[in-house]
Amino acid sequence: MEETTTTTIVMYPAPGIGHIISMVELAKLLILQQQQHFSITILLSTGFFDNPSIDSYINRISTSHPSITFHRFPSVTALIRSNTQSLAATGFKFIKSNNINVESKLRQISQTSVIKCFIIDLFCSSAMEIASTMGIPVYYFFTSGAAVLALYSYFPKIHSETTASFIEMVGVDIVAPGNASLNAVLMPEMVLDREDPAYWEMLYMCEHISLAKGIVVNTFLELETIAVKAIVDGTCFPDLGSNPPPIYCIGPLIADPQQPDEAKDNKDCLSWLDKQPSKTVVYLCFGSRGSFSMAQLKEIAEGLERSGHRFLWVVKRPIQEHLGMNQVHDTTVEFELNSVLPSGFIERTKERGLVVRSWAPQVEVLSRESVGGFVSHCGWNSVLEGVVAGVPMIAWPLYAEQHVNRNVMVEDMKVAVAVEQREGDMFVSGEEVEKRVRELVDSERGREIRETSLKLKDMARDALGKFGSSTKALSNLVQTWNDN
Structure with missing residues (x-):
């Protein structure tokens, strides 16, 4: 035969x-x-x-x-x-x-x-x-x-x-x-x-x-x-x-992202999210490699604290400032959160904020009812995950083609507000972090972005339909x- x-x-x-x-x-x-x-x-x-x-x-x-x-x-x-x-x-x-x-x-x-x-x-x-x-x-x-x-x-x-x-x-x-x-x-x-x-x-x-x-x-x-x-x-x-x-x-x-060894510990954030009111938590995560200097982490912390809003923040090992790159390639190195954040920050914000080290189950986080905003590095996978979940975003591009994605998110899709970044080193002040979090959660523009995000969520589902x-x-x- x-x-x-x-x-x-x-x-x-x-x-x-x-x-x-x-x-x-x-x-x-x-x-x-x-x-x-x-x-x-x-x-x-x-x-x-x-x-x-x-x-x-x-x-x-x-x-x-x-x-x-x-x-x-x-x-x-x-x-x-x-x-x-x-x-x-x-x-x-x-x-x-x-x-x-x-x-x-x-x-x-x-x-x-x-x-x-x-x-x-x-x-x-x-x-x-x-x-x-x-x-x-x-x-x-x-x-x-x-x-x-x-x-x-x-x-x-x-x-x-x-x-x-x-x-x-x-x-x-x-x-x-x-x-x-x-x-x-x-x-x-x-x-x-x-x-x-x-x-x-x-x-x-x-x-x-x-x-x-x-x-x-x-x-x-x-x-x-x-x-x-x-x-x-x-x-x-x-x-x-x-x-x-x-x-x-x-x-x-x-x-589905690959889950590191500490995944079980970091999934505790899901039960924390389930206890928060609807659409009140701002989730901050900058992809699998996005990271910041100690100085930038301090500004983010101060902005979140002053905003008064609930937050879930994924913090990666800080970068060395002299390298000038907002990414780490080895995310397995251990570090203590208290050593990289402002003194007393975690204790002062524990009633409304949660900081996790290195990784969180992002797709699951974004699907939670309590999540009302996503501060993203504008990596394309993260953009799509935000769109599919119908979560409005704050666009904070770091490297690669992310500034192009930022433009699309803000100007074409209209699902995001963008942070103002300092010319040259792209540093973002704590005042700017506070301003954009408040804009997304409290303002009329934020409400319009939320409505657009929910419409795109439906469109994403329909695109994959029969x-x-x-x-x-x-x-x-x-x-x-x-x-x-």
């Missing part, structure tokens, strides 16, 4: 647990959509942004979803980050060094299966040519929103119109289709400095967006109408005319593969 040829989808996330989880969530969604007509293989690199939780996570997914298999590449250890090379440049170099592994694995899979498509993270663009020369259709999975995708698609045009680094263009606004104007110095770090090899890798990546067979985006049509239109109409692809790659908005795709825009987009995507 002739053996039936199997069909498979191969996925390739960028390094890091966050990118892996997002890709796995897409894989789970595809399996649900197409009743397992395809198997799915996810390729994982080893040696950069590794985390002990990755292995336990993929073991759990392999057990619960047997049609998803993982293949780990051998460790690439030749890359040692130098003091003169940015983390982003190292990351791009690492991804490129795995191209030989990508080609080998794709050829191996092709011997026993028909690869319907190769879905890659945008940061893995250097692997596109490998698959294309093998006749495998390449699709991008973009884990941020449509506004950032529109900006990146237009970036080659912006690049061609200046020779200066954005970091030097103080007071100059960057304008891209589908986006509000953005101060040049607030562009994503990877493109700020033309002297950084990461800038040129980003340019290469952005030039390849238009070459994809399609782009899958973790957003939904009704959330980012302006940016989606700019992509569909091709205005952010000025060299393509009216023939941009198709975009498939399949979100909101919400992934006849919703995201459900249709996913069905159309799968149909293109079935037709080939």
